[in-house]
Amino acid sequence: MQAAPTPHPAAAIDWDALDAQKYQDEDAAVAALLADPPLDSAARASVNAEARALVVGARGLKRRKGVMESFLEEFGLSNAEGLALMCLAEALLRVPDAETADKLIAEKISTGQWAEHLGKSDHWLVNAGTFGLMLTGRVVNLPEELKGEASEVVGKLVKRMGEPVVRAGAMQAMRILGEQFVLGRNIQEGLKRGASMVRQGLATRYSFDMLGEGARTNADAERYLVSYANAIDVVGEAAGGMGPHASNGVSVKLSALHPRYEARLEEHVFAELYPRVLQLAEAAKKWNIGLSLDAEEADRLVLSLKLFEKLALEPSLKDWEGLGVVIQAYQKRTRAVIQRLISLSRRRGSPIQVRLVKGAYWDGEVKRAQVMGRPDFPVWTTKAATDVHYMACARDLFRAGDAVFPQFATHNAHTVAAVRRMAASAGRDKFEFQRLHGMGEALYLAVDPPPQVRVYAPIGGHEDLLPYLVRRLLENGANTSFVHSFLDDDVSPDVVAADPIATLEANPHRHRRLAPPPQLFGASRRNSSGPDISIAAERKALGEARAPAMEKVSVADPAEAIATAHKAFDAWNGRGGAARAAIIRAMGDILQKNETALIALTAKEAGRNLQDSIDEVREAVDFCRFYAAEAERLFSGPRALPSPAGETDHLELHGRGVFVCISPWNFPLAIFTGQLAAALAAGNTVVAKPAEQTPLIAEIAVKLFYEAGLPREVLQLVQGAGDVGGRLVADSRISGVAFTGSTEVARLINRTLAAKDGPIVPLIAETGGLNGMFVDTTALKEQVVDDVCISAFNSAGQRCSSLRLLFLPHDTADGVIETLMGAMDCLNIGDPADPRTDIGPIIDAEAKANLDKHMERMRSEARVLKQLDVSKLGGNFFGPAVIELASLDQISREVFGPILHIIRYDPADVAKVGAELASKGYGLTLGVHSRLESFMQEVIAAAPAGNVYVNRTIVGAVVGVQPFGGSGLSGTGPKAGGPNYLPRFAEERAISNNIAAQGGDPQLLNL
Known part of the structure; x- marks a missing residue:
């Protein structure tokens, strides 16, 4: 047993302060890392030599590598063949119907050049699999006429045997691949297989992970809790009281124990999740085995550490050395985490286990930071920086003395050599290495003397775990990854064992080809930013925010407003695109400067929750910056056109005159x-x-436009009900109308414009949509439910892009619906200014009454599967609902609220069902959840829509990235936030000049 650290009454740890380092500038962080390198020059030389020797030694072993490493070496993860296999592994085993399975196999396998890999691997199973895949590829690529030719022997074989044989072979291949990822289908099987590998010298002990996906429902969480508790008892009983460092242990994924494991729901998490974790920890202590809390996304780090601190100080867990936590070296703030963990251990009076990993959610962290407009990434963007930081973290752990029991998870020879050197220098022998099941065997067999190696081993059904594990592998499996080249004789040992410190010193910067979030859009515009509500300080600031105290803008009479704007047109139009762009860009900056107050106002006046309000302000900022760049691009002066000699021809854009802009309440700042x-x-x-x-938001926005330098006469604000808009549209002096709102009002505006005498003016309209999402049996249930909840219920379903119709395949509909209804029970409905709230109120009593009326009709004509009870909230709150329809005939128009209609269908009929949806006349947003490219194309062809979203939500279009707008009953186009939008607000003028009349063409004369 490791000596206990001396306890002392340390102050409570300020975990929230870690968030100040979450988005630190990477170049500055690299400089700080290199200013205090984890190894001195002598140690670096020694480590480099040992790392090279480990590579050479591992390659010389008789048993060099497992199937997984052989597969990675042969196929990699960035070529067609490797990706095809991973896509099959991610999806095939969960597909219940033969027809879809055959399509998935055919689509993925037909993309590969399998013959090029035949016989190349030194593992028989990889070669056998390659041969089978090559034959499979030839079968599925046979021409249809050959497959159907009964007179042909090959045709008969394929027709009678081909698809079942191919399917069975592919399924078996995926199960074999699953064996390389998953140690056992249950904990008993895992223990048995693990004991066999210990006897072979391939491991000394295990840490068992029972799960893949996190919980989506309370029922999921309860089921996973039982699974963990059973595993702890089975592992504990087999441990024989050897203690946590000498026996197998269990790793717990906190997001599996609570369906809403989010920082903004901290109070809920402590009330509901913490007792479950404590129950498991107390059971692990009873058996005296290890229990580690796994690391997850960066947004959950501080919450995880707060939970861990509470566990560590529990009287019932006193003196237990098996409590552990996992930390990720790819996060830039991990060394600060280590210092706090050391302090916690001293306060606790007994050591804690700290597992140091590289990290498993890298591309998810990168994408999330860019989408959310963060100041920087929470993770390092180069492998060298992560590796050097890992070594710096390892040094910190060794310097902690008896406060921690370090566990180093790595498959990297240089990292192993560096850790061994640091341990020797620190005089530490109480630590262990860790590797993933199926990987890293040869590396640790080459280490002399043999180290203590714990294997991290997933336990569970392949169909449950493979999707999760494959996504993690794909996420971090670039071909630069160490595991792909470690045992590849074609790669020099010097390259494999290269010193990451030297690599980082040679290029001490962030990754040059990965734009940091503020620079996502390059030189054209700066990305908008917004508060991060996973950070406690930013949640608090939003809670304390107040709407800006600004004097009201004078509201003009409609006729006078048009007269004022008409008079100001020539001067404003004459300024040119660049001058106008400067003011509009300044407006974007002012909006960003006032973001906190504007977020608070949006939540209060429009009832949008805090994240929706943050997104609202960001979208307004993005619109300003994007259209400013477009003004410079399109209105910078006449554009020369091809011309004959002696003539010049130019095309220019200029304003039309007075535009009437009528905006909705559901995006009161962004669309306005x-x-x-x-x-x-x-x-x-x-x-x-x-x-x-939403009059106040508009008034403040106009005031900010003036503050940005816009002349007051150029922009006139008119408030009032719908009749005011009608008077504006009917005025003969207007030159165009931009409208976002209902289809019915758009029709009225169109009729009014058509009935007027005078010039024909454009109507730019974006209206609602009867938006559908088509799911097939390859889709991942958890991903579907996540995206459906957001698409149908966020903003209380009050978005024109919200999901109204969900098409589920018969074979998997029951499971999706059950999980969806469970996830609905976890939604928080209430005050939109409360960070914990998911769904706020309906905009007004009239809108709520319309929803109530629809529900009344559906209760008699359809099947209401669920509606959340919000009666205690009163006001205009409306409980999200799910209704199953027998057919599309039961709905003909958009219902603007959190009501989702479900229709079961056969994916083979997608063209027919899609045509029925298209016949409703709408065409705004469309969702597809599938791993089949062919299915996606079928859906798109059958149900045309302005915006198609695949394997994601159907809401949240980003300016300049996903230009937004529909067709038919959903709008006129062009798309807002797109490259074709501004010209619709302009008139074109072509100027042709016969310069030969002035004496000739200078260019022609100077040829």
């Missing part, structure tokens, strides 16, 4: 600002008519 910015950027003056439900 976007319409104005576009019209103004194109050279028009504007009369703005916001929704009557």
Whole structure:
């Protein structure tokens, strides 16, 4: 047993302070890392030599590698063959129907050049698999006429045997692949197989992980809790009281024990999740085995550590040395985490286990930071920086003395050599290495003397675990990864064992080809930013925010407003694109500066939750910056066209005149600002008519436009009900209308414009949609439920892009519906200004009454599967609902609220069902959840829509990235936030000049 650290009454740890380092500038962080390298020059030389020797020694072993490493070496993860196999492994085993399984196999296998890999591997199973895949590829690529030719022997064979044989072979291949990922289908099987590998010298002990995906429902969490508790008892009984460092242990994924494991729900997590973790920890202590809390996304780090601190100080867990936590070296703040863990251990009076890993969610962290507009990434962007940071963390752990029992998870020869050197220098022999099941065997067999190696081993059904594990592998499996080249004789040992410190010193910067979040859009515009509500300080600031105290803008009479704007047009249009762009870009910066107050106001006046309100402000900022860049691009002066000699021809854009912009209440800042910015950027003056439900947001936005330098006469604000908009549209002096709202009002505006005498003016309309999502049996249930909940219920379903119709295949519908209804029970409905709230109120009593009326009809005509009870909340709150329809005939128009309609269908009929949806006349957003490219194309062809989203939510379009707008009953186009939007606000002028009339063409004369 390791000596206990001396306890002392340390102050409570400020975990929240870690968030100050979450997005630290990477170049500065690299400089700090290199200023205090984890190894001195002599140690570096020694480690480099040992690392090279480990590579050579491992390659010389008779048993060099397992199937997984052989597979990675042969196929990698960035070529067609490797990706095809991984895609099959991720999806095939969960597909219940033969037809879809055959399509998936055919689609993935037909993309590969399998013959090129035949016989190349030194592992018989990989070669056998390659041969089978090559034959499979030839079968599925046979021409249809050959497959159907009964007179042909090969045709008969394929027709009678081909698909079942191919399917059975592919299924078996995936199960074999699963064996390389998963140690056992249950804990008993895992223990038995693990004991066999210990006898072979391939491991000394295990840490068993029971799960793949996190919980989506309370029932999931309870089921996973039982699974963990059973594993602890089985492992504990087999341990024989050897203690946590000498026996097998269990790793716990906290997101499996609570369906809403989120920082903003900290109070819920402590009330509901913590007792479950404590129960497991107390059971592990009873058996005196190890229990480690696994690391997850960066947004959950501080919450995890707060839970861990509470566990560590529990009187019932006193003196137990098996309590452990996992930390990730790819996060830039991990060394600060280590110092706090050391302090916690001293306070506790007994050591804690700390497993140091590289990290498993890298590309997810990168994407999330870019999408959310963070100041930087929470993770290092180069492998060298992560490796050097790992060594710095290892040094910190050894320096901690008896406070921690270090566990080093790595498959990297240089890292192993560095850790061994640090341990020797520190005089530490109480530590262990860890590797993943199926990987790293040869590396640790080459170490002399043999080290203590614990194997991290997933336990569970392949169909449950493979999707999760494959995504983790794909996420971190670039071909630069160490495991791909370690045992490849074609790669020099010097390359494999290269010193990451030297690599980082040679290029001490972030990854040059990965744009940091603020620079996502390059030189054209800066990405908008917003508060991170996973950070406690930022949640607190939003909670304390107040709407800006600003004097009201004078509201003009409609006729006077048009007259003022009409008079100001020539001067504003004459400024040119660059001058107008400067003001609009300044508006974006002012919005960003006032973001906190604007977020608070949006939540209060429009009832949008805090994250939706953050996104609202960011979208307004993005519109301003995007349209400013477009104004410079399109309105910078006449553009030369091809011309004959002696003539010049140019095309230029200029404003039309006075534009009326009528905006909705559901995006009261973003759409309002976007319409104005576009019209103004194109050279028009504007009369703005916001929704009557959100007048204050509009007034403040107009005030900020003036503050940005916009002349007051150029933008006129008119408030009031729908009749005010009608008067504006009917005025003969207007030159165009931009409208976002209902299809019915758009029709009225169109009729009014058509009935007027005078010029024909454009209507730019974005209206609602009867938006559908098609799911097939290859889709991952948890991913579908996540995206459906967001798409259907976020913003209380009050988005034109919200999901209204979910098409589920018969074979998997029951499971998806059950999980969806369980996930609905975990939604928080209430005050939109509360960070814990998912769904706020319906905008007003009239809108709520319309929803109530629809539900009344559905209860008699359809099958209401679930509606959340919000009666205690009162006001305009409406419980999200799920309704199953017998057919599409039961719905003909959009219902604007959190009501989801489900239709069961056969994916073979997708063309027919899609055509029925298209016949409703709408065409705004469309979702597809499938691993089949062919299915996605079928859906898109059958149900045309302006915006198609695959394997993700169907809401949240990003300006300039996903231009937004529909067709048919869903709008006129062009798409807002797209490259074709501004020209619709402008008129074109072509100028042809016969310069030969002035004496000739200078260019022609100077050839």
